[in-house]
Amino acid sequence: MAIEEPLRAFIALCPEEETRRKIYKVSKQIECLQPNGKFRLTPANKLHMTLAFLGNISQEDRRKILLMLRTGSFPGSRFVLDRMGVFPKSGILWLGETDSSLSALAGQVRKELANIRIGYDKTPFRAHVTLARNWRLPAPVIKFKPIVWDYGAPCLVLSIPDGRGRRNYLRIKSE
Numbered sequence: 001m002a003i004e005e006p007l008r009a010f011i012a013l014c015p016e017e018e019t020r021r022k023i024y025k026v027s028k029q030i031e032c033l034q035p036n037g038k039f040r041l042t043p044a045n046k047l048h049m050t051l052a053f054l055g056n057i058s059q060e061d062r063r064k065i066l067l068m069l070r071t072g073s074f075p076g077s078r079f080v081l082d083r084m085g086v087f088p089k090s091g092i093l094w095l096g097e098t099d100s101s102l103s104a105l106a107g108q109v110r111k112e113l114a115n116i117r118i119g120y121d122k123t124p125f126r127a128h129v130t131l132a133r134n135w136r137l138p139a140p141v142i143k144f145k146p147i148v149w150d151y152g153a154p155c156l157v158l159s160i161p162d163g164r165g166r167r168n169y170l171r172i173k174s175e
Contacts, residue, residue: 006056008159011065011109012048013102013151014171023047023081026095026144027131033142039093039134046169049129051106051154052113053121064116065156066172072112074105074153081129082146086139093135094128095147102127109154 015023024044031041057065079102081095106125113120158170 006058008167009054009057009062009065010050010157010159011052011054011069011113011154012050012157013149014048014155014157015149015151019147019149020044020047022145022147023095023129023131026084026142026147029142029144030093030132030140033137033140039091039132039136041132042130047129048157048169049102049127051102051109051125053123054113054118055121057118061118062156062158062172065113065118068112068116068118069154069156072108074108076150076152077101077105078148078150079127080146080148084131084139084142084144085128086135086137091134091136092128092130093132093139095131096126096128100125100127105154 021044024047027041054061054065079097082098084093084095086093103125106127110120110125153173156172158172159167160170162168
C-alpha cells in the first residue's frame, strides 16, 4: 500500500480486541446522556492511548521510529481504566486511570524520540482514552467495572485522510 507523505502520526498503546470491546461498551453508555447529541463517540477501531503525538512525519522518520520501537526497551505491563473525566477546553470525554503508572512509559518513549531527533508535541502526558469529542457537559456519573488493560510494546499509528473529512488509523506494530 503506497502511503503519501507526510502523514500525521502518533505513538500509542492500542488495546487488544477484548479490552477495546470493554472500553467501547463504557462509551456506549454515555450515548443518551447529552441532550443535543452533538458529541461524537470515538469509533471502537480508533480507541487508543497516545504516548507521544508526532504531527506530520516523512517515510524516513517512520523507518527511524519503527526501528526505535523495535530495538528500545518498552516492556509491557498493566494498568486499570477506572475513572471518567472531561477536558473542558477541548470537549474531550475520557476514560483514564487514577494512578497514572504510564507517565514513565510516555517519558521513555519521548526520550527515545529525542535521541533519534524526531520532534513531538511537548504537551505534558495525561493518561486517557478519548471516548467522545465535542462533549460540553461535566463528566457523567455512570457505573462501570474498572477495565484492566494488559499492554505490550507501543505502536506507531498513522492518521490517513479518507477524502470525506474523516481519518482512518493504520497501526504499525514494531514486532
